[in-house]
Amino acid sequence: MSKLLIKHANQLITLTGSSEKPLTKEEMSNLHIIEDGAVYIEGGKIKSVGTTDELLELYKNCLDGVEVVDATGKVVLPGLVDPHTHLVYAGSRENEFNMRLNGATYMEIMNNGGGIHATTSRTRAASEEELVEQSLVRLDRFLLHGVTTVEAKSGYGLDWETEYKQLKAAKAVGALHPIEVVSTFMGAHAVPAEYKGNPDAFIDLVIEEMLPKVAEEKLAEFNDIFCEHGVFTPEQSRKLLEAGKKYGLTPKIHADEIEPYEGAELAAEVGAISADHLLRASDKGIEMMADKGVIGVLLPGTAFFLMTEAAKGRKMIDSGVPVAISTDCNPGSSPTCSVPFMMNLACMHMGLNPAEAITAATINAAHAINRGKEIGSIEEGKRADLVILNVLNYMQMQYHYGMNHTDTVIKNGRVVVNGGRLCYQQ
Ligand SMILES: N=CN[C@@H](CCC(=O)O)C(=O)O
Numbered sequence: 001m002s003k004l005l006i007k008h009a010n011q012l013i014t015l016t017g018s019s020e021k022p023l024t025k026e027e028m029s030n031l032h033i034i035e036d037g038a039v040y041i042e043g044g045k046i047k048s049v050g051t052t053d054e055l056l057e058l059y060k061n062c063l064d065g066v067e068v069v070d071a072t073g074k075v076v077l078p079g080l081v082d083p084h085t086h087l088v089y090a091g092s093r094e095n096e097f098n099m100r101l102n103g104a105t106y107m108e109i110m111n112n113g114g115g116i117h118a119t120t121s122r123t124r125a126a127s128e129e130e131l132v133e134q135s136l137v138r139l140d141r142f143l144l145h146g147v148t149t150v151e152a153k154s155g156y157g158l159d160w161e162t163e164y165k166q167l168k169a170a171k172a173v174g175a176l177h178p179i180e181v182v183s184t185f186m187g188a189h190a191v192p193a194e195y196k197g198n199p200d201a202f203i204d205l206v207i208e209e210m211l212p213k214v215a216e217e218k219l220a221e222f223n224d225i226f227c228e229h230g231v232f233t234p235e236q237s238r239k240l241l242e243a244g245k246k247y248g249l250t251p252k253i254h255a256d257e258i259e260p261y262e263g264a265e266l267a268a269e270v271g272a273i274s275a276d277h278l279l280r281a282s283d284k285g286i287e288m289m290a291d292k293g294v295i296g297v298l299l300p301g302t303a304f305f306l307m308t309e310a311a312k313g314r315k316m317i318d319s320g321v322p323v324a325i326s327t328d329c330n331p332g333s334s335p336t337c338s339v340p341f342m343m344n345l346a347c348m349h350m351g352l353n354p355a356e357a358i359t360a361a362t363i364n365a366a367h368a369i370n371r372g373k374e375i376g377s378i379e380e381g382k383r384a385d386l387v388i389l390n391v392l393n394y395m396q397m398q399y400h401y402g403m404n405h406t407d408t409v410i411k412n413g414r415v416v417v418n419g420g421r422l423c424y425q426q
């Protein structure tokens with residue numbers, strides 16, 4: 001059984017005591033830091049957490065054969081968790097970026113057959129192997145940025161054959177790569193050209209034909225929809241999310257991204273685990289989310305890349321919404337794998353402080369994908385997913401913005417990134 005000791009961390013950010021439920025309000029700023037910290041890992045799990053002196057004393061007679069990682073001058077965090085990605089797709093859309101720089105809007109591009117439709121065409125045309133290959137490249141990028149778990153949505157098929165191919169590709173990459181991939185079914189990501197003008201019929205198809213197959217083959221844990229003016233209405237969204245619950249799929253929702261549409265309210269009403277985007281969420285919706293404990297997944301890269309006003313992260317935290325951060329990694333509105341940069345943006349454009357950004361990208365992000373008991377904090381019994389950053393204290397992670405400080409990544413107790421380079425064996 002592999003054994004590993006991390007010692008002399010300048011700051012060991014443990015986030016102790018957060019496994020049962022996501023952190024809210026002031027709790028989000030309390031990182032439970034151990035100075036000169038150490039972690040002992042055995043068989044992929046965290047065995048002990050304490051100061052270096054404490055752990056060296058505790059294990060003094062059994063350090064033979066233990067791999068030792070010296071974190072002097074560095075910060076140790078739980079592995080970052082990305083709870084909202086569109087990981088599996090084919091192609092890219094830099095042409096649309098150029099169009100947007102010249103004044104076109106995201107929805108105009110989509111309504112003219114680009115956007116999600118453009119990626120749908122390419123994803124339909126790609127083989128499962130091609131999707132796997134392209135997704136593995138992105139997973140390597142995530143890992144190099146300290147991310148050890150990602151959620152991945154389908155939604156570039158909009159027909160069963162391709163949705164199935166995407167979900168299978170997500171499973172395959174999860175098995176091939178050190179990063180754990182958690183699947184979400186998002187058959188209702190857009191109204192496909194074949195159903196243009198008849199979104200109700202498409203929702204019925206998703207409910208009647210696709211949901212049962214997703215459930216039968218256990219292809220996903222969550223069910224998501226793009227609830228947006230011109231895409232799916234709150235009524236259609238409610239119908240789909242309620243139907244998914246009957247198949248054991250937990251609701252998630254793309255809510256209030258472009259225009260206010262009572263998506264936050266709907267998330268609270270259907271008992272969604274998270275409502276994501278929320279750029280235009282209403283005050284009432286924010287209150288309802290706080291009341292029901294719906295996690296607000298902030299996607300600061302999307303507002304940044306679409307050059308629009310960011311979600312009100314500060315207000316959400318002050319109102320009691322448990323907040324998480326994600327990349328929204330996708331080829332149109334946020335083609336990035338850098339969770340650390342999202343944390344920078346959340347501080348600069350959404351009013352989070354650096355401690356809250358860490359909570360949002362670790363334990364709260366883990367809760368947003370129902371993994372709070374296994375990952376997201378550094379505690380005895382949890383999975384040994386950790387990242388070691390080349391900074392002296394956690395605030396420097398946000399202060400030296402736009403840089404990748406990842407030095408070492410440990411996944412399930414194995415060193416998979418060392419000195420900022422990938423070092424895992426497939
Ligand atoms: N807005 C809907 N879906 C994605 C973007 C997908 C795309 O443009 O390809 C999002 O979350 O931002």
Ligand SMILES: [Zn+2]
Nearest residue numbers: 084086254328
């Ligand atoms: Zn998304």
